[in-house]
Amino acid sequence: MKRVIVLAMVAALGMVMAQGRTVNLLWSGAVTGPTSDVGGPYGAGIEDYCKYANEQKLIPNVTLNCTVRDDQYQNPNTQRIFEEALDRAKPAMYLGYSTGAMLQLKPLINEVKMPTLPASAHIGLIDPPNNQYMFLPVSSYSEQVVALMEYINRTEKNAKIALVVNPSPFGRAVVDHARRAAQRLGQTIVDVREVGGGNLDNTALLRALDAAGATYIIHQNVAGPVANILKDAKRLGLDRKIKQMGAVYTGGSDLIRLAGDAAEGYLWASSYYTLDENTPGIALQKQLAARYNRSADILNSTNYTAGMLAAAIAVEAMKRAAQRFNGRIDNETVYQALIGMNGPNAFKPGFAVSTKAGIEIDFTRTEQTGAEGLRVLEARGGKFVPVTDPFTSALFRQVRNP
Amino acid sequence: MRNPWAQTGNYRTSYEQDTTIFANYREIVSVGLLLVALCILPMFLERSQVLVLNFILIYAIAVLGLNITTGYAGLISVGQAAFMGVGAYTVALSAPHLPFWLTIPLGGLTAAILGFIVGIPSLRVKHLYLALATLAFQEIFVWVVGRSPALAQGAAIPVEMRNFLGLEIGFRNHNYFWYYIILFVLVLMVIAWRNLLRGKYGRALIAVRDNDRAADAMGMDPGRTKLFAFALGALYGGVAGGLLAYMQRAVVVEEFTLGRSVALLAMAIVGGLGTVVGSLLGPAFIEFLRLYMERLSEWMKSNAFIQSITPAGVDVASALLPLSFGLVIVLFLIFEPRGLYNWWRLLRSYFRTWPFRY
Numbered sequence: 001m002k003r004v005i006v007l008a009m010v011a012a013l014g015m016v017m018a019q020g021r022t023v024n025l026l027w028s029g030a031v032t033g034p035t036s037d038v039g040g041p042y043g044a045g046i047e048d049y050c051k052y053a054n055e056q057k058l059i060p061n062v063t064l065n066c067t068v069r070d071d072q073y074q075n076p077n078t079q080r081i082f083e084e085a086l087d088r089a090k091p092a093m094y095l096g097y098s099t100g101a102m103l104q105l106k107p108l109i110n111e112v113k114m115p116t117l118p119a120s121a122h123i124g125l126i127d128p129p130n131n132q133y134m135f136l137p138v139s140s141y142s143e144q145v146v147a148l149m150e151y152i153n154r155t156e157k158n159a160k161i162a163l164v165v166n167p168s169p170f171g172r173a174v175v176d177h178a179r180r181a182a183q184r185l186g187q188t189i190v191d192v193r194e195v196g197g198g199n200l201d202n203t204a205l206l207r208a209l210d211a212a213g214a215t216y217i218i219h220q221n222v223a224g225p226v227a228n229i230l231k232d233a234k235r236l237g238l239d240r241k242i243k244q245m246g247a248v249y250t251g252g253s254d255l256i257r258l259a260g261d262a263a264e265g266y267l268w269a270s271s272y273y274t275l276d277e278n279t280p281g282i283a284l285q286k287q288l289a290a291r292y293n294r295s296a297d298i299l300n301s302t303n304y305t306a307g308m309l310a311a312a313i314a315v316e317a318m319k320r321a322a323q324r325f326n327g328r329i330d331n332e333t334v335y336q337a338l339i340g341m342n343g344p345n346a347f348k349p350g351f352a353v354s355t356k357a358g359i360e361i362d363f364t365r366t367e368q369t370g371a372e373g374l375r376v377l378e379a380r381g382g383k384f385v386p387v388t389d390p391f392t393s394a395l396f397r398q399v400r401n402p
Numbered sequence: 403m404r405n406p407w408a409q410t411g412n413y414r415t416s417y418e419q420d421t422t423i424f425a426n427y428r429e430i431v432s433v434g435l436l437l438v439a440l441c442i443l444p445m446f447l448e449r450s451q452v453l454v455l456n457f458i459l460i461y462a463i464a465v466l467g468l469n470i471t472t473g474y475a476g477l478i479s480v481g482q483a484a485f486m487g488v489g490a491y492t493v494a495l496s497a498p499h500l501p502f503w504l505t506i507p508l509g510g511l512t513a514a515i516l517g518f519i520v521g522i523p524s525l526r527v528k529h530l531y532l533a534l535a536t537l538a539f540q541e542i543f544v545w546v547v548g549r550s551p552a553l554a555q556g557a558a559i560p561v562e563m564r565n566f567l568g569l570e571i572g573f574r575n576h577n578y579f580w581y582y583i584i585l586f587v588l589v590l591m592v593i594a595w596r597n598l599l600r601g602k603y604g605r606a607l608i609a610v611r612d613n614d615r616a617a618d619a620m621g622m623d624p625g626r627t628k629l630f631a632f633a634l635g636a637l638y639g640g641v642a643g644g645l646l647a648y649m650q651r652a653v654v655v656e657e658f659t660l661g662r663s664v665a666l667l668a669m670a671i672v673g674g675l676g677t678v679v680g681s682l683l684g685p686a687f688i689e690f691l692r693l694y695m696e697r698l699s700e701w702m703k704s705n706a707f708i709q710s711i712t713p714a715g716v717d718v719a720s721a722l723l724p725l726s727f728g729l730v731i732v733l734f735l736i737f738e739p740r741g742l743y744n745w746w747r748l749l750r751s752y753f754r755t756w757p758f759r760y
Contacts, residue, residue: 031699031700031703031719032699032703032719032720032722032723033720033723036720040703069700070696070699070700070703070719072696072699072720072723075650075654075656075657076457076650076657077692077696079453079650080450080453080454083449083450083453083577084448084450086449086450086573087448087449087450088448099557100557100558100654100655100656101654103557103558103652103654104558104650104651104652104654105652106558106560106652107560107562107651107652108573108651111572111573112573122557124557124558129560130560167548168548168556168656169554169555169556169557169558169654169655169656172548172555172556172557173557194548
């Protein structure tokens with residue numbers, strides 16, 4: 001009898017060993033509530049990539065337990081969800097979301113040494129203090145805006161630019177950098193306006209910016225308010241006089257859907273490939289959306305691509321951590337794997353454009369931005385098409401820490 | 403003399419008895435037991451559950467303040483979150499230079515001064531007009547913070563305290579440490595609240611709320627009483643904000659917007675305006691409602707059947723939380739305007755006379 005029990009125990013242990021370990025990955029973001037138009041597809045991208053990673057056994061002998069939680073865009077909820085995860089099943093990596101919550105969590109993230117990839121690209125997240133474990137998947141909002149200003153400078157010198165930003169730390173993040181960049185480029189920031197959701201009539205805003213001589217408006221916002229401004233500009237006939245453009249969360253399929261033909265000509269700074277491009281990442285996105293029955297809205301959303309990219313970076317870092325540290329996957333080894341993701345070890349999943357050096361995603365201990373390349377795309381015929389090659393803003397590095 | 407332990411009601415036969423903090427011995431014992439229970443509660447909870455308790459207790463302090471301004475003095479305020487914000491930012495700016503036991507009262511004091519100033523319109527306007535004045539302050543606060551580089555334009559200002567009397571405070575014990583501090587402050591604030599309201603200032607607040615002209619005729623100064631109510635309510639808000647700043651390790655303006663003010667007002671209404679017990683039950687009820695709605699909306703979002711029957715473009719899961727909040731407030735206003743406090747009162751009466759009925 002004893003022999004049978006011992007054999008059974010050995011067999012059970014063997015089965016557990018064969019199945020491998022479980023490693024946790026946490027994302028919390030606005031699946032519902034404000035900005036859920038971004039958070040919904042972003043979370044779906046993470047969820048789908050995790051399923052794919054498990055099906056394909058991307059991390060050998062490891063089952064990935066992806067927890068996707070809805071914080072409803074409430075900072076206390078984000079804090080609670082994060083601490084709950086630390087209590088119950090400590091994740092090896094945390095994929096965050098909103099600017100405010102991530103800025104607030106920075107001290108805690110630093111204390112518990114949790115490598116974190118937020119959806120927000122606020123530069124303050126990777127600026128000191130408490131920035132060691134924060135990594136941005138793509139270039140920051142500030143870099144995107146400065147890149148747009150450089151793009152303007154290619155065709156028009158001494159341009160007059162107005163900034164229209166979200167009334168929040170997310171929106172205001174770019175203002176100082178834009179002012180410094182304008183000074184160096186010889187441009188003039190004629191006005192900075194804060195516009196949030198519910199901007200149903202923007203006549204006064206547009207008339208004021210026109211009167212101030214603005215020929216360009218750069219937006220740092222989400223798609224909804226930008227779409228309303230574009231529609232009003234078209235109604236007022238100012239679309240031919242003032243060129244509008246914006247950072248990553250202003251554009252994409254959401255803007256086309258909300259603004260319709262008023263979006264035509266809108267310029268958009270983005271690091272992500274579009275659905276019309278043939279890259280391994282985009283092909284995988286289409287494949288997974290079909291496999292997991294995602295709606296067309298989700299498939300078309302850049303935020304779905306963004307979620308997949310974040311998850312792909314996390315999975316790759318875990319895989320490399322397992323290889324480098326004898327199968328040990330935890331926050332410390334994943335951090336080491338992340339900061340080693342550079343040079344010949346850079347990661348190339350095909351979701352974002354590469355720099356001139358051919359690098360898509362790379363991180364170091366001090367360079368905490370993943371995809372540093374970006375392109376300017378223009379809305380033409382109901383979709384965004386690239387109008388520049390991938391580039392990195394040289395000026396941003398100068399104005400970031402003057 | 404009746405046996406004080408067998409009392410089935412409050413027998414107050416003198417003015418002194420009428421102004422006691424506790425009505426009978428049983429109340430003293432039950433409050434003592436409640437405090438003991440609250441002291442040992444964290445031992446049975448996870449760190450993140452203690453975090454939820456901390457939020458509830460902090461909101462309870464803010465709601466106590468709101469209950470002075472709105473519950474007792476009848477001055478509608480939708481700016482309590484801004485007062486919390488004033489306290490939080492005062493703490494954020496002073497924390498690098500002062501210990502927390504000074505920064506938190508300083509936060510309360512700064513909020514009280516601003517509360518006094520915000521209360522000035524109450525000398526001339528009442529009801530909805532006054533509510534609009536407080537709403538203006540709420541919006542001005544967010545606007546000013548958003549444009550102040552000294553306040554990081556609303557982005558995070560870290561507030562860290564790593565050591566207290568030799569005790570290392572880190573991730574492991576942060577929530578527990580602040581739980582006891584918040585509980586201690588709450589008890590102090592409740593005692594102060596009770597002490598204030600049982601005396602002539604408390605009666606002046608009620609008199610001014612019920613009829614300020616009559617109160618004036620009886621020798622009270624309605625203007626000064628209203629300003630006092632505003633300042634005191636703001637002081638509670640400021641202290642709550644200061645505690646929140648330490649507890650969250652950073653101050654971000656998003657915590658102190660109009661939505662939070664409305665939520666605090668909802669907590670006061672649901673708990674029962676003008677009561678200590680309501681100030682504790684309201685925040686607990688709203689926070690647990692938020693937790694359960696979060697779970698429900700997560701389930702709805704991930705349930706294929708629910709998604710298939712929902713019309714395209716309609717996000718029911720997103721609407722669930724605001725819908726449930728609105729519904730709860732409306733239902734309480736219609737069916738139980740005295741709030742959860744009244745249920746507590748009925749329950750207590752039942753057990754006081756148990757096994758007999760009135």
